[in-house]
Amino acid sequence: MRTCLVVDDSSVIRKIARRILEGLDFQIIEAEDGLQALEACKRAMPEAVLLDWNMPVMDGYEFLGNLRRMPGGDMPKVVFCTTENGIDHISRALHAGANEYIMKPFDKEIVATKFQEVGLIAPAEPSLV
Amino acid sequence: MTPQDYEYLRRLLKDHSGLDLSADKQYLIESRLLPLLREFDVPGISELVRKMKAGSPSLIAQVVEAMTTNETFFFRDKVPFDNFRDVIMPEVLKARGARKSIRIWCAAGSTGQEPYSLALCLKEMSASLAGWRVEIIATDLSREVLEKSKAGIYNQFEVQRGLPSQLLVKYFKQTGELWQISPDIRAMVQHRQLNLLHDFSQLGVFDVIFCRNVLIYFDQDTKINTFGRLADAMESGGFLVLGAAETVVGLTNAFKPFPNKRGLYQPSAVRVSAELPREKFTAMAGR
Numbered sequence: 001m002r003t004c005l006v007v008d009d010s011s012v013i014r015k016i017a018r019r020i021l022e023g024l025d026f027q028i029i030e031a032e033d034g035l036q037a038l039e040a041c042k043r044a045m046p047e048a049v050l051l052d053w054n055m056p057v058m059d060g061y062e063f064l065g066n067l068r069r070m071p072g073g074d075m076p077k078v079v080f081c082t083t084e085n086g087i088d089h090i091s092r093a094l095h096a097g098a099n100e101y102i103m104k105p106f107d108k109e110i111v112a113t114k115f116q117e118v119g120l121i122a123p124a125e126p127s128l129v
Numbered sequence: 130m131t132p133q134d135y136e137y138l139r140r141l142l143k144d145h146s147g148l149d150l151s152a153d154k155q156y157l158i159e160s161r162l163l164p165l166l167r168e169f170d171v172p173g174i175s176e177l178v179r180k181m182k183a184g185s186p187s188l189i190a191q192v193v194e195a196m197t198t199n200e201t202f203f204f205r206d207k208v209p210f211d212n213f214r215d216v217i218m219p220e221v222l223k224a225r226g227a228r229k230s231i232r233i234w235c236a237a238g239s240t241g242q243e244p245y246s247l248a249l250c251l252k253e254m255s256a257s258l259a260g261w262r263v264e265i266i267a268t269d270l271s272r273e274v275l276e277k278s279k280a281g282i283y284n285q286f287e288v289q290r291g292l293p294s295q296l297l298v299k300y301f302k303q304t305g306e307l308w309q310i311s312p313d314i315r316a317m318v319q320h321r322q323l324n325l326l327h328d329f330s331q332l333g334v335f336d337v338i339f340c341r342n343v344l345i346y347f348d349q350d351t352k353i354n355t356f357g358r359l360a361d362a363m364e365s366g367g368f369l370v371l372g373a374a375e376t377v378v379g380l381t382n383a384f385k386p387f388p389n390k391r392g393l394y395q396p397s398a399v400r401v402s403a404e405l406p407r408e409k410f411t412a413m414a415g416r
Contacts, residue, residue, distance in 0.1 A: 085285060087303045090294055101294040103285050110289045116207070117293055123207050 001027045002120075003044070007037040007060065008052040008081070017050055017081070020108045024121055034058030038066055045072050048120050050111075051098075053082035053089070061096060068097045077118045081106060130155060130174040137178055138192070145193045161195050194271075201239040203292035204246045209341065209370050212390055214250050217368045221336050222257065224366050230262040234332065234362070236325060236340040238267025241278030241318070242287070243339060245310055248317040249296055266332060268323035275320045281310035325355060329362065336364050341392075342372035349380070356381040360396045369394040 004026040006017045018028045031037035033055040053060040067073040077099045085103035093101055099118040115121045139150050171177050181189055204210050221231055235244040244267035269275050288297055288308045301308040344352050360383035369384055371392050377384040387393035
């Protein structure tokens with residue numbers, strides 16, 4: 001089973017994200033900030049990272065830079081998931097190596113389509129209505 | 130909504146549009162009919178059903194329209210757009226090399242996500258389209274829907290369904306929580322109001338027709354008739370793109386499935402294009 005690291009300082013968001021991603025057949029590891037996330041990546045590189053931007057200790061943007069410089073750190077698909085919904089933030093994130101970007105609030109549908117977009121899950125069977 | 134209400138609506142939709150709801154689509158009815166409840170000032174689905182049963186053809190028509198209006202989002206189902214880029218466009222570019230013009234029709238353009246997805250595909254491959262004239266015509270039954278399409282303004286939820294973030298930052302302008310697609314992409318799409326049941330020969334002849342998830346709502350005879358008219362509106366060697374659950378098989382021989390690509394069809398007979406220059410036409414006829 002593939003692993004997704006969920007990085008968010010809100011335990012509520014982590015719980016929602018866990019439920020959605022477990023439904024997409026990911027095993028979940030949680031981290032409360034960028035530093036915890038880096039440590040988790042050192043232990044074992046996940047296939048996917050769902051990443052908040054604003055967090056104490058180390059924010060998501062700084063984590064992403066550090067991750068991409070780590071050995072094997074170019075492998076995980078990183079999807080930001082943040083209330084920062086300005087076009088400048090999205091551009092910065094993509095430029096820094098994020099694969100996709102989700103603006104909160106989010107739902108299962110958005111997470112699923114973004115994960116399809118970066119090739120983490122197969123496209124859903126097309127629906128009629 | 131009582132089970133009886135649901136059953137009534139299910140049967141009504143089946144009879145009027147062919148739309149076949151499974152037993153668990155109550156949420157779909159509720160979300161689609163909410164605007165109608167407000168419009169008719171009724172408190173719930175049960176009251177709406179009562180009004181419909183009392184006999185109101187216009188209300189019934191509106192319910193059917195609300196239920197059959199396509200859900201749409203950018204690059205819906207993804208595969209048709211991959212096929213457009215990787216299969217259809219290379220073929221069309223080869224076939225139309227002398228003429229250097231391509232005509233594309235979105236026959237259920239709805240709020241614009243489909244025609245703009247095609248426009249974005251074309252924009253991204255503009256290197257191979259230098260010197261070409263490309264027309265995208267988006268039609269829809271509903272004027273209201275077309276107005277939204279023309280404006281090209283979408284909310285945060287809409288731009289996150291199917292649209293890659295790369296394309297979002299590249300081709301949209303943000304105003305608060307709304308996103309508007311850039312003027313040069315909007316300019317690639319022309320809008321016309323059109324009922325597919327009526328004559329559409331005035332639109333001319335197309336190289337590519339996207340007609341997804343519309344014909345499923347038509348009865349068999351109407352489907353067959355529409356396929357015939359769609360074939361008449363196509364260049365030979367053109368492409369018809371249907372929804373994944375739709376097919377021409379068993380209905381018409383005006384189109385044949387394109388090998389190994391679900392949802393992709395080509396007109397079957399070798400037909401002389403209506404738009405060929407006359408001298409070429411004569412030359413071909415004389416051979």
